[in-house]
Each structure stands twice: as structure tokens, then as C-alpha cells.
Amino acid sequence: MSETTTRGELEPDESTLNRANDATAHADSFWAAARSELEGLPGGGLNIACEAVDRHVRAGRGATVALRWRGKNGERRDFSYAELASLSNRFAHTLHQLGISKGDRVCTLAGRIPELYIAALGTLKAGAVFCPLFSAFGPEPVRVRLSKSRARVLVTTALLYQRKVRAQRVDLPDLAHVLLTDSGGAEPGVHSFHALLDAESDAFTLPFTAPEDWALLHFTSGTTGTPKGAIHVHEAIVAHRLSARLVFALRPGDVYWCTADPGWVTGVSYGIIAPLAHGVTLVVDEADFDAGRWYALLEQERVNVWYTAPTAIRMLMKGGTEPARGYDLSALRFAASVGEPLNPEGVRWGQEALGQPFHDTWWQTETGAILIANRHGQELRPGSMGRPLPGITTAIVRRRPDGGIDRLDAGEEGELAVRVGWPSLFRGYLDDAERYQACFADGWYLSGDLATRDVEGYYWFLGRDDDVIKSAGHLIGPFEVESALLQHPAVAEAGMIGKPDPFAGNIVKVFVALKPGYVASAALHKELLGFARTRLGPAVAPRELEFIADLPKTRSGKIMRRLLRNRELGLPLGDLAVLDTDVTPTC
Amino acid sequence: MNAPSQEQIRETILRTLSEVVPDANAQTLNPDISFHDQIELDSIDFLRLMMSLEKEMNVAIFDFDYPKLSTLKGCERYLVERLAVKV
Numbered sequence: 001m002s003e004t005t006t007r008g009e010l011e012p013d014e015s016t017l018n019r020a021n022d023a024t025a026h027a028d029s030f031w032a033a034a035r036s037e038l039e040g041l042p043g044g045g046l047n048i049a050c051e052a053v054d055r056h057v058r059a060g061r062g063a064t065v066a067l068r069w070r071g072k073n074g075e076r077r078d079f080s081y082a083e084l085a086s087l088s089n090r091f092a093h094t095l096h097q098l099g100i101s102k103g104d105r106v107c108t109l110a111g112r113i114p115e116l117y118i119a120a121l122g123t124l125k126a127g128a129v130f131c132p133l134f135s136a137f138g139p140e141p142v143r144v145r146l147s148k149s150r151a152r153v154l155v156t157t158a159l160l161y162q163r164k165v166r167a168q169r170v171d172l173p174d175l176a177h178v179l180l181t182d183s184g185g186a187e188p189g190v191h192s193f194h195a196l197l198d199a200e201s202d203a204f205t206l207p208f209t210a211p212e213d214w215a216l217l218h219f220t221s222g223t224t225g226t227p228k229g230a231i232h233v234h235e236a237i238v239a240h241r242l243s244a245r246l247v248f249a250l251r252p253g254d255v256y257w258c259t260a261d262p263g264w265v266t267g268v269s270y271g272i273i274a275p276l277a278h279g280v281t282l283v284v285d286e287a288d289f290d291a292g293r294w295y296a297l298l299e300q301e302r303v304n305v306w307y308t309a310p311t312a313i314r315m316l317m318k319g320g321t322e323p324a325r326g327y328d329l330s331a332l333r334f335a336a337s338v339g340e341p342l343n344p345e346g347v348r349w350g351q352e353a354l355g356q357p358f359h360d361t362w363w364q365t366e367t368g369a370i371l372i373a374n375r376h377g378q379e380l381r382p383g384s385m386g387r388p389l390p391g392i393t394t395a396i397v398r399r400r401p402d403g404g405i406d407r408l409d410a411g412e413e414g415e416l417a418v419r420v421g422w423p424s425l426f427r428g429y430l431d432d433a434e435r436y437q438a439c440f441a442d443g444w445y446l447s448g449d450l451a452t453r454d455v456e457g458y459y460w461f462l463g464r465d466d467d468v469i470k471s472a473g474h475l476i477g478p479f480e481v482e483s484a485l486l487q488h489p490a491v492a493e494a495g496m497i498g499k500p501d502p503f504a505g506n507i508v509k510v511f512v513a514l515k516p517g518y519v520a521s522a523a524l525h526k527e528l529l530g531f532a533r534t535r536l537g538p539a540v541a542p543r544e545l546e547f548i549a550d551l552p553k554t555r556s557g558k559i560m561r562r563l564l565r566n567r568e569l570g571l572p573l574g575d576l577a578v579l580d581t582d583v584t585p586t587c
Numbered sequence: 588m589n590a591p592s593q594e595q596i597r598e599t600i601l602r603t604l605s606e607v608v609p610d611a612n613a614q615t616l617n618p619d620i621s622f623h624d625q626i627e628l629d630s631i632d633f634l635r636l637m638m639s640l641e642k643e644m645n646v647a648i649f650d651f652d653y654p655k656l657s658t659l660k661g662c663e664r665y666l667v668e669r670l671a672v673k674v
Contacts (some may be wrong), residue, residue, distance in 0.1 A: 136627065136629050138627070288623065288629065288630045288633070289630040290653065290654055291650050291651060291653070292650075292651045292654065293654070311630075311631070312630075315630070315634060318650060319649075319650035319651065323650070323651060471631075472629075472630070472631055501631075503631060503634060504631050507631070526605075526606075526609050527609075529609040529610075530609035530610035531610075533608070533609060533610040533627075534610040537627055538608075538627050538628065538629040538631075538632055539629065543631075543635075
């Protein structure tokens, strides 16, 4: 057997969903059944926000707490489904008043504040496309994403606007409106978020959105070129919703906490859409990681299902299991992890400290939803990614020179591929059909992740087949980092690698070759790190820098980052015959 | 062995902070406002700051005490107390 499809472990529609035997037909009928659980719009339409919020209000569950917001300074505010419906309606009205129409991009650049959630849902209701930007991005990544998305509206705070956007507006001709969540509009094209919403009605008639209409735009990084904008459609909610039930066993009445920031795909798919689609109470914590605060929050909010990330788990592990035992975590029914592989020690630590092991899950920005997981009710294999979800067919493959793929057997190492056909598969990279097409072969999506599958169908992550890295669970591409450093007059060449870090998984490290006339020094070292950080922000900036005489390159001039990494880790350098420079460090 | 003075502790904190956050102007920090609210600092940065201070000052900072060190003044106060106990 060269591929894996998990079948027949569903609830509550087992009889419907298990009817077909053929994998493709099975997947089709499976997803059709999952789709039929949604309310939809008249005329065959579908809208994520309608499924996530409005349908619960119509079903008489409007008083249920949808969003429980905990502010970083101790504030606490509940938003019922009815309130969230009204506020998102007001935001949708606001967008229409501002002339925003179907398909226009609306970006957010904010921490985990209630306005972000209102903007996300209101954008979807208005038929526009929601594009979140991580608030820890510096001005450069923000400008690139606002520009590439051709954002018409940005929702942000006065501080973030001043720090990261204001000076760049001249380079952003499409950005017509900035809505500040904590300030009035002091200049043309800048408005008060709340003043605009206050002027609008609670009632809103959703425009027709088809299942294939664009809904979400998430930027992600590759080895080359600027970040790619992965497009997702309203149909994606079918997978968001079902996967949350299959993996987490999420059910109405649950209190659910996803620690991921909505500036990234997890914080939207599983930090907004999936939990609300199940009508649960979503806990949102504005504050950054703080072990004591997190345990207290799990206890006080009686969290039933918790979705977090290896970096946070490792930071909790640093304090040992003892602190957790001081809290009543008996409400916790399921804990899961995403962002990068979680090692077996992390999985087991969860059991010891929290009373629940962490279940690792695998997916990507492009897949839109969890595809492989150690899921609820299944045997957990610590250190593995888990098995494919029902409706998902996966395989380990090798690309052939002719563009096709060969499927490999259990135990063989290769690229993880997923048979095309699930609802949350991305529909394109914005303005980049070529890079989109390169992700597919013979009807399979090629993930770029290297893995193996064992004989029982569990997948085991090995690494990436390109030069992107995961730092604190965030995908970072070398182009963005190296380009920022190359703007400094002293820098001739820069090469980025991921350097293993006990907490972040990897940190960004850069090797820099200086231009003639510049001398490596401690002062220049600090200046370059500061220079990169000012432009890139803490989420992307290098935390280490090393001067090197020349970067190792192939004869065609491509930087061999892997060689830099091997040298950093003391690994064999491999075949150097293709090199045209040495790798001697200068200090 | 004498405990370092408050001045020395402050200098060490500011030097360590400028190594972790090299684009921050540590000299203009308001000592009563959290680092997070004044400079771009994420969770990994803050952890690195705490661990660097432990190493520089040769003192253990307990994870649950991290919030006490969220401001410059809090850092100073905590480290002065810890170092006094140590001596």
C-alpha cells in the first residue's frame, strides 16, 4: 500500500460518510455530507461568518458567550453570539459605506483585541477578503504584505499605525482607509473604528457569496521571492468545522482556547472560525506568554479544549510539572499542539503536568485545516504527526524529473503529499499562478515537508526540502531576511539559516559578508542586528549574526544555506564540488 | 563578597536588554512601564532577557517571577533582593 486514507471513524454521520469504498468517491461523498451540515445561504451560497456566528443566533443560541476576552491588564469582557453578530454586521456596513466591495482585501494589524475578531467576521460578511498581518512584523514585512494584497482597508491601533504604516502610505496607493481601534481619525484616510461602527445598524443583509468566492488571504514564505499570499475560499469552513470535531471532539458548551495569534493561519482557522462554527465559547488572551497566567487562565475559564504550540509547551516545561499541580485543570479534556513537530517528551509532559497529553497535529497555510493528527479517540503516538483525517488521502512521494511523482512505501523517506479534493485546499497564490502550479503533480498537493509513514499509517516529520525555517512555529523565508540586511551599506551578501534553539525550535541566524572597506567589529555586529530588527520586527529578525569572508554558493550563484547550517551544527559539509567559494569565517 | 550596587545592576540590565533587543534605545526607557509597552519585544526575547540576566548576575530567576521583571524598575528590585539573599 502506498497511500493512506483513514476511514470509518466518524460521528455522527458514520453511515452516510462510510458508504463509498473507492478513495476518491469516498472523499467526495464524505465532504458532501460534511457540507450538508452547514446552513448555507439561499441559492447555494456559503459564508464563513454566517456559519460561525449568525446561524447560532437564528437557532436561539444568541446569548451564549462566543468570545471571552481577557485583556493584558486584567480586563475581562464577554461577547455573546448575538453581540458578535451585531458588531460584525456594523463592520460589514462600514466597509460598504467606505466603498469596499466583493473581493477587496481588508487587513488587520493588531494584537489579540476584540476589534480584530469583529473585523474578521465583518469582512467575510461584506464579501471582502480578510487578510491578517502579525503585529510583531516590522515595517518592511507589513509594507510588503499590504502592497502585495493591494489592501483597501487596514484595521490597526494608533501605535502600530505610527510605528509601521504611516510613513509608508505613499508607497501604498491602494490603501484608502485606515481604521484605528483606539483613536479618532486625525488625518485624511484615517478613521475611528468605533465612531464608524457606532453610526451603523445592527442589521445587515449578507450579499451572496458562493462557496468558491475568496474569503481569506494568508501570507506565507518560500525559499525565493517575496511572501506568497495563499487564497482560501468560503468552502474552507467545511474542513475547519469538521476537523475541529474530528480532532478535538469539540462540541457545543465547550470552552476552547487557541493560543495562536490571528496574525497567522492557525489563529484564524482554529482561533476564530472552527470554534465559533461549533458554537463554543472561545477564550482570547491578549497578553503574551506567561506560565502563571496561562495556568490560571486554564483553571479560571474551565478550559475544555486547548490548542497551543511547541514553543509555548517548551517554555512551560522549563518550569517543571510542579507549578501546574497548584491549579485545578480538571476541566481540560483535550490538549493539542501545532506549528512544528512536538517531541515525545513534550507530549508526555502534558500528561504529567496537565493530566492530558499533547496531541500533535499537522497542516500548513496552504492546506487551510488540519489534515494529519493524533486525534481524539485514537491511539496517540508521541513524536508522530498522527494519521490522516477521514476524507484525506496522503502519501509519501518522490518527484520525478518529468514532473510526475512516485509513491513510496512505508518506511521510505520522501515528500508528504495529499490527494487534491478537500475543501480548505488553497485556491491559488495571489498573482502567482506559476508558484501555485508548482505545488501540484498528478493530482496531489506536494507539501514540501519530508516525512515517513510507518506500517500502521502514522506519519513522522523529518524536515523541509527547502530553506524556509520555523521559528516559534512561524514560517520564515530567507528572501525577506536577507533582503533587509542587504539594504545596509556594509552588507555585500547575507545567508539565513535556522539555528536550533531549545525553546523557539529554531532562531534566525544570518551569515554576512561585508563589502570592501568595511571591517567586522562588535559595533557593526550590533548595528546590523538592530538594523534588521528595526525593519523586520521581532517575529522575523535574526537573533544571531556571524561575519563570513564569502557565502558558499553554487557555480550558478545560489547561496548554499544548507552548507552554512551544516557548518553551524558541526555536520559533514558534504560534496563541495559544486561550490565556488570557501566557507571560512572571518570572526 | 559584596552584592553589586543598584547602579551596577541597572547597567547590567540595560546592557543585557540592548543585546537581546539591539534596536531599542535602552537609555530612554521609562522604568515604570513594561518593556512590552515601550519596545518591540516578543516572548522569545523576554525569555532570552531573563536567561541572560540569570547568567550575568549568577542568580536563579523563577519562571513564575517573570512578571515581576516586566519593567526596568521591577528587574532592579527583584535582582537587588535576590542578590542580597545570596550574599
